[in-house]
Amino acid sequence: MANAKTFSYRFKSTPLPIAIQRIMENNPELDINFIYDELENYTTSATVNADNAYSALRQTIGLNPVSVIKSKNTYYVEARQHGKYTYTGKAIGTDNEPVVAATVMLLAPKDSTVVTYGITDEYGRFSIPCDLQKVVAKFSCLGHTTIYHRCNTFNIGTIILPEHAVALGEIKVAGDNARLYADRSTYIPTQRQKNASQSGSDLLDHMAIPQLGLISDGNITTNAGKPVAVFINYLPASGSDLQAMRISDVKKVEFYENPSDPRLQGNQYVVNYIVQEYEYGGYLKTFGHANFISNPMGELLANLRLQRKRMTYDIMGSTYHYNRGHIGSELTETYRLPQDNGDVKEFTRYSTTSSSKDKHDWYFATLRATYNSDNIQASSQVKGRIDRQPTLKRDGCVIYTPQDYPNSSYSSLFSSNSQYLAYEGYYFFILPRRNSLTFTPSYSYSHTQENTEYEETGYSRILNGAKDNTSKVAATLKYSHDFGRGGNLLLNAKGSYEYNRTRYSGSATALDRAKSSRIELEAAYNITVGNFYGATSFGWDWDRLQFNDFIDKPSTPKANISLRYAPNRHNSFSLSASYESWLPSPSFKSDKIIEASYLMRYTGNPNLIPAKSYDFDFTYTWVPDNNFNLSAFAWAWFVGDRYVYDYEATSTGILRTIKQPMGSFIQGTYGINGSARFLDRSLVLSGRIGHLFNHNGMPYNVNHSHINWYARARYYIGNWNFTLTYSSDNGSADGCMNGLWAYGKSDWYITVGWSDSHWNIRGDLFNFTRWNWRNSHLIMHSKYYDTDEIRLNGNNRAFIQLSATYTFGFGKKIKNDDEPSVTGSASSGILK
Numbered sequence: 001m002a003n004a005k006t007f008s009y010r011f012k013s014t015p016l017p018i019a020i021q022r023i024m025e026n027n028p029e030l031d032i033n034f035i036y037d038e039l040e041n042y043t044t045s046a047t048v049n050a051d052n053a054y055s056a057l058r059q060t061i062g063l064n065p066v067s068v069i070k071s072k073n074t075y076y077v078e079a080r081q082h083g084k085y086t087y088t089g090k091a092i093g094t095d096n097e098p099v100v101a102a103t104v105m106l107l108a109p110k111d112s113t114v115v116t117y118g119i120t121d122e123y124g125r126f127s128i129p130c131d132l133q134k135v136v137a138k139f140s141c142l143g144h145t146t147i148y149h150r151c152n153t154f155n156i157g158t159i160i161l162p163e164h165a166v167a168l169g170e171i172k173v174a175g176d177n178a179r180l181y182a183d184r185s186t187y188i189p190t191q192r193q194k195n196a197s198q199s200g201s202d203l204l205d206h207m208a209i210p211q212l213g214l215i216s217d218g219n220i221t222t223n224a225g226k227p228v229a230v231f232i233n234y235l236p237a238s239g240s241d242l243q244a245m246r247i248s249d250v251k252k253v254e255f256y257e258n259p260s261d262p263r264l265q266g267n268q269y270v271v272n273y274i275v276q277e278y279e280y281g282g283y284l285k286t287f288g289h290a291n292f293i294s295n296p297m298g299e300l301l302a303n304l305r306l307q308r309k310r311m312t313y314d315i316m317g318s319t320y321h322y323n324r325g326h327i328g329s330e331l332t333e334t335y336r337l338p339q340d341n342g343d344v345k346e347f348t349r350y351s352t353t354s355s356s357k358d359k360h361d362w363y364f365a366t367l368r369a370t371y372n373s374d375n376i377q378a379s380s381q382v383k384g385r386i387d388r389q390p391t392l393k394r395d396g397c398v399i400y401t402p403q404d405y406p407n408s409s410y411s412s413l414f415s416s417n418s419q420y421l422a423y424e425g426y427y428f429f430i431l432p433r434r435n436s437l438t439f440t441p442s443y444s445y446s447h448t449q450e451n452t453e454y455e456e457t458g459y460s461r462i463l464n465g466a467k468d469n470t471s472k473v474a475a476t477l478k479y480s481h482d483f484g485r486g487g488n489l490l491l492n493a494k495g496s497y498e499y500n501r502t503r504y505s506g507s508a509t510a511l512d513r514a515k516s517s518r519i520e521l522e523a524a525y526n527i528t529v530g531n532f533y534g535a536t537s538f539g540w541d542w543d544r545l546q547f548n549d550f551i552d553k554p555s556t557p558k559a560n561i562s563l564r565y566a567p568n569r570h571n572s573f574s575l576s577a578s579y580e581s582w583l584p585s586p587s588f589k590s591d592k593i594i595e596a597s598y599l600m601r602y603t604g605n606p607n608l609i610p611a612k613s614y615d616f617d618f619t620y621t622w623v624p625d626n627n628f629n630l631s632a633f634a635w636a637w638f639v640g641d642r643y644v645y646d647y648e649a650t651s652t653g654i655l656r657t658i659k660q661p662m663g664s665f666i667q668g669t670y671g672i673n674g675s676a677r678f679l680d681r682s683l684v685l686s687g688r689i690g691h692l693f694n695h696n697g698m699p700y701n702v703n704h705s706h707i708n709w710y711a712r713a714r715y716y717i718g719n720w721n722f723t724l725t726y727s728s729d730n731g732s733a734d735g736c737m738n739g740l741w742a743y744g745k746s747d748w749y750i751t752v753g754w755s756d757s758h759w760n761i762r763g764d765l766f767n768f769t770r771w772n773w774r775n776s777h778l779i780m781h782s783k784y785y786d787t788d789e790i791r792l793n794g795n796n797r798a799f800i801q802l803s804a805t806y807t808f809g810f811g812k813k814i815k816n817d818d819e820p821s822v823t824g825s826a827s828s829g830i831l832k
Contacts (some may be wrong), residue, residue, distance in 0.1 A: 007056035008434075008482070009048040011374055012310075013123075016042040019060050020077060022374075026432055027053070034077035038629060041086065041127040042066065042079075057647030063101060063119040083116070083129035089156030091139055091558035098124030099161050102141035106130050109150075117433045123279065163781065178623040180572040182533035182564055183526075185211065185255045185621065190681070194250060196721040196753055198287070198760045198805045200230075200273060203250060208675040208686045209644030210621055211255055212271075212632035214710050214727065218242065222269055223673050223688065224635030229267035233275055235370070235379055236265070236426060243287050244303035244316060249276040257574050258535040258562035258617075260488045260526040262438050262480035263377070263428055266537075268560070270580070278472045281810055282306040289803030294794040297322035312370040326773045327795050328353025328394050334786040335599065337649050345651075347404055349599065353396040353792060362387040364389070377428040385420040398456060408457035418448040434482040441475040452506075459598050464506035472498045487527030492539070494520040500586040507595035514586035515546040522558070533564040541581060547589040547606040554609045556581040570624050576617045581610035584643055588658050598653065603795075605643070605658040612640040627681065632676035633690075639665040645738045646699050649784035658737075663697020665736040687711040692731065699782055700739030734778065740787075744775040745796040758808065764801040771798055 007027075008630040011019050016039045024032050030053055042064040050056040057068045057075060065080045087106060087815040091099040106128060107113065115135060118128035137156060139147040144161040177188045189207055201218040213223045218239040218579040220228045230237045232245060264270045282305050290298040301318040333349045366383035392414040399407050422444035429437045448468045455461040474496035480487045500514040523540025537560045545552045562576035590604040615637045623629045643660035671690030677683065689709040696702050710727040726748045734740035748769075753762040773792045780787045 001376040007050040007053070009056075009060070009374075011044045011046050011048070011060070012372070013043050013045055014374055015040055015104040016044050016061065016064060016066065019044050019046075020057070020454055021386070023053075023056060026434065031074045032057070032077060033074060039066065039077070039079060041088075041129075043121060045122055055604065063121070065118060079129070079722075083131045085130055085133065085154050087126075087128045087130055087137065087151060087154050087156055088136070089126060089137075090158045091120050091141075091161055092128070092158060093144065094160060094162055098122065098143060099141050100124065102139055102144070102161065104128060105138040105140075106151075107136040107138055108132065109136055112136065113190060116747075117255060134521055146560060175793040176569065177626045178629065179569045180566045180621060180623060181569070182528050182566045183256070183260060184573075185209075185572065186765050187253045187255070189250055189253065191718050192681075194247050195719070195755050196716065196760075197247045198243075198762060198803060200232075200237075200245050200247065200250070201239060203247055204253065204479070207253065208629070208684065209253070209255060210629040210673055210675070211619060212631075214688060217492075220271060220789055221688070222635075223618075223619075223623070223631060223633040223671065224254075224669050226269060226615075226617070226635070228269045228271050229264070231264060231270060234261070234263040234272060234377070234428075237273075240301070240316075240318070243399060244285055245273070246283065246285065246809075250274070250471070251276055258526070258560065258576060260490075260528075260533075262436050262478050262490055265438070265440070265476070265478070266490070266492060266522075266524065268576070275352065280307055280309065281593065283807060283809040284389055285805065285807045287803070287805045289801060292800045292802070294326075294797045294799035295322065295324050297324070300473045305351065309436065310372055312372070314366075314368045314370070316368075317363075317365045319363050323357075323359045324794070325355070325357055326792060327392070328396065328792045330790040330792070332788040332812045333599075334788075335649075335654065336784045337651055338784075339651050345404075348401045349405075350399045350401070351396055351410065353394050355396075356394045357391055358389075358393075359391045360389045364408065376766065377778065379426040381424045383422050383424075385418075387416075387420070389414070389416045406458060408459075410454070410456040412455075413453040414451070415817040416448065416450045418446060420444065420446045422587065434484070436480045438478040438480075439476070443472070444470075444472045446470045446665070454597060456592040456597070462507060462595055462597065464504070464508075464594060466502060466504050468500060470500045472496070487525055490524040490526075490537075492520070492522040492524065494518075494522075498586065502590070504590075504592055504594070508592040510590075510592045512590050512592065513546075513548055514545075514589055516583060517544045518542065518583065524560075531566050531568075533562075533566075535562045536560065541610075543583060543610060545583070545589075545609070547586070550606045552607070552609060554581075556610055572621045574617075574619045574621075577615070579612070579614050581612050583610050584608040588643065593655070600654050600656065602656050605660065608643050608658065609641070611642045611660075614640070627677040628674070630672065631671075632672050634670040636668035637666070639736050642736060644699065644736075647782050647785040654785050659699075662699060664695070665697065665733075666695040667733060667736075668693055676741045682716050684714040684716075685712070686714075694733050694741075696733065696736075696739055700780070702739060702741070702781065704733070704741050719754050719756060721751075721753045723753075725749055725751070739782060740778050741780070743779075745775065747796060758806055760805045762803050764803075766799050766801065767796055768798045770796060773797055 020032060020034060024030060044060055044062055046060050046062050048056050048059045050059055053075060054068060054070055054602055056075065067078050067080050069076045091102045099120060100122050103117060104126050105117045106115045108115055115132055116128060116130050118126045120126045135151050137149045137151055139159055139161055141161060143164060145164045147159060147161055148154060179186050187207055187209055189203055189692040193203060193206040200455040201215050201220060201723055204212060204220065205215045211222060213221045213225060220230060222228060232241065250273055252274045254272040256264060258268055259270055284614055285303050287301040299320045301313060302792045303316040306313045330352045335347055337345045339345055362385060364385045366381060368379060371378040394412045397409050410664055427439045427440045431437060450466045452464045476494040477490045497517045504510045517543045520539055522537055524537035526535035539558050540555060541558060542555045558580040560578040564572060564574040566572040588604045588608055589606045591606050594602045596602060618634045620632045641661045642665055643658050643661040646657050647658045648655045648657055669690050669692045671688060673688040675684060675686035687710060691707050692703040707729050712725045714723045727746060729746045730744040732742050734742050747767060749766040751762060751764050773794050775791045775793045775795050776788045
């Protein structure tokens, strides 16, 4: 007998005998008898997932009039209908869409007795053997008017079934919209949630999935703040892909932790959208949004999709622009400079922005071609981006205390221009005997130019420039074998190479060349036993780091283990631990000294090696019914051998360096997240509370903790939806390389949305009780240098945001709503 989960297939308009032959080829121990000619008129588009041969055959056959009989160890597959003639045709509705699963009865012309019958397939087609000529065909389907047609030929042609309006009493079905399994969680969006959503990330927000945190600006994370990889029909996607997708076609959303499916590329946390598959046609979707009152900006995006047979083509373009004037800071710097006589000279430098101007534009275009068949899923994408920041100008004053230096005014100017071109490929192959292969190549080239100018009264002007050309190439090959009940084995090989060429001018003149390459080998194994799912992996990274004439060749292991237990479809527990290493950015390895002001200079460290990262994660999820859900979470993160900004003092100023190894960095969080639905799920209340703690070792030696929370009320009525959200002030570390701790302000906003079959229009009113430009507050203390900065940008000030989408579809609905990405930007090796 075949092992559990042995039979897993996906067919698309595959002739039935070919589908059965494929099952036989992959399972040679099976004895299946059938007559090819009897079955060749039948096709199948079934998705098969069965633990025994009989169920697999029945799922493959579907609605076709074919029987399966098992006698001893032999399976007999036979057509239930025979005849000298075959009647063929197609049934469609008045909207030109196929009528699926319609019953086609062939009646005797004399007394209308039923001779035989058939069922239309997903394309509305039918093929019915019969011994009589000139029969009467009766077409019937729920929701359509019954049609009789006299068959003068065996090719009946296309029959139109008009819709039939039937008044039905109100019926409420309370199925489970959420189910928790050992290896994943699945969530089915309601029509109300889909209608109210402009993008895929909006949909997650409306669904209030308990394992996901508050979704802001399309950023999808877990409750602990860890990034979540996004896929659409198992193809990699991005936040901009989610803006362009057709929300009405989303059938369900899957959430994975350390998934076994090789198509999900070994990501720790994954959201996969399952969307409706289509045959041919296309659509055009446009998206736009703009801010008013504060931080004026605008963005436009358009995506055109065309499909023919197994090929899908996507063309996307977007543009973004802002021009704002309230950008700056109030910065207090404390200097403690040791003098030659042994004294320490301590003073503060207070600088504030009195006027500013910031312009930023980017333009993006991409073309992607996707091929889908029973055994192959392939995608190739070419994309390019132009990013221009022609003006970032700030003017202000500088005050010193005590006044060992004269008070003055300053002016700074920054400009940048970058171009980016990239290719990304994804190729997945299903091989015989439960094997699969995934190949993902990529290449990118970017050119970046930056110029800075700083001038302070009484001091000479400081000019700096940098030009960078960066090339990146990477390829990953994954092999997977499914042992059935014995689990799944995944072997992974990856190679990557990056080459940065950076030329500096101004206070430092130099040409830096940085090359970094990595080879990764990894083996992963996972298994499902009853309600338990376990996954583990172990690998090794070999690096070659070259900066000018310096070469280093570190190698480090990496490992992961994950356990998940779902005692039923309403409760699940998960626990994971992982270890990996991080390559330092080439921009950190320059030994050139860049002058930022007459008191501050920057340099890097060519001797940096990969840092080590350890993290631990626990989650409990409870979904008792469609009205309530809750998730409790805890997460801890530890960084060893870390490279850190350190501030060295001389008698005349500060040199910011990068040192390694320095003190450990430890961060953790725990809390709960949940939602409740009332009034027939028209009213949704959701919220989260969490406690974050942080230890930042040498050279900062500081501890922080903060409690943050949010609460939301959402109400749906007809085509309208209304939302009130409050998010508390927050505290967080600004990365693990520095000692900055950031305090963020609270936010509250009201959202009003309206939608119909084509349009979705939304207005957001943010923080209408706050009219100052102050945003976050950042503090850092070190031995020789402290900063206390209030950033000004208006992100927490009152403003209005309007957004709208319009979708126009044509032809028959298409297959695989997995749009091309509008993400990706130029990278560089310029020292920051």
